[in-house]
Amino acid sequence: MRARARFPPGAACREELQMQTVHRTLLAVLLFVATLAQAAGLRSPGTDPRELNEQLGAGDAPLVIDVRTPDEYSSGHVPGAVNMPVPTVTRHLEEIRQAPKVVLYCNDMRFTRMAEQLLLKSRVAGFSHLEGGLTAWREQGLPLETSLPESTAAAATGT
Numbered sequence: 594m595r596a597r598a599r600f601p602p603g604a605a606c607r608e609e610l611q612m613q614t615v616h617r618t619l620l621a622v623l624l625f626v627a628t629l630a631q632a633a634g635l636r637s638p639g640t641d642p643r644e645l646n647e648q649l650g651a652g653d654a655p656l657v658i659d660v661r662t663p664d665e666y667s668s669g670h671v672p673g674a675v676n677m678p679v680p681t682v683t684r685h686l687e688e689i690r691q692a693p694k695v696v697l698y699c700n701d702m703r704f705t706r707m708a709e710q711l712l713l714k715s716r717v718a719g720f721s722h723l724e725g726g727l728t729a730w731r732e733q734g735l736p737l738e739t740s741l742p743e744s745t746a747a748a749a750t751g752t
Contacts, residue, residue, distance in 0.1 A: 637709050639724035640696050646735050648694075649673055655694030658682075659727075660708040669737040671698065671723070671730060676742035679707045686715055698723035698730075 640655075648654055649672060657674040659666050666676040677685050689695055689712065697712075697720060699705045705722050712720060723730065731737070 635702065635706055635709055635722055636713065637697070638721045640721045641724055642730045642733050642735055645671070645696060645723060653694070655696050656689070656692035657696050657698070657723075658689070658708070659699070660697055660704045661699045661727075663742045665700070667739060667741050669727075669731075669739050671727070672736055672738045674698075674738075677708075679704050679711070682708050682711050683715060686712075686717060689717055689720070695720035696723055697721070698726050700727045702726050 645655070645657070649657070654673065657671050658677050659670045659674040660677060660679050660682065662678055663676055666674075670676070682689075697705050697708050699708075702722070702725075705726060709720075709722065725732070
């Protein structure tokens, strides 16, 4: 039989809590590094949020594509952005190819990376992504619109 180590009352609980804290901290660091790696994995050039905001106010506004779901889009998006969820991007290739400038974005770059891969596989060139996604846009206090995507708004009004 093994002898059990004797700990003062509550010591095992404190040790377990310390290990849980260490594990949570490591998980947070890994998630942060993974997020940075995802953004770094983008092959398109980045567009600074403030630069995009200036372009939207000028006459040379790019086609801004929000690749999130319609629900996410309607909760707040870059002014003038069109909603093209990732699964629908390939249906809009001609529209994207005809635009002189295109900027893709989502919240945290995951959907942006997926949309970018679809466009690259379809041999679409000349697009960029919003650096830091909508998260960076919000953090810089830039304006947001809240509205339904066009197709959803048309279905809701019956037009």
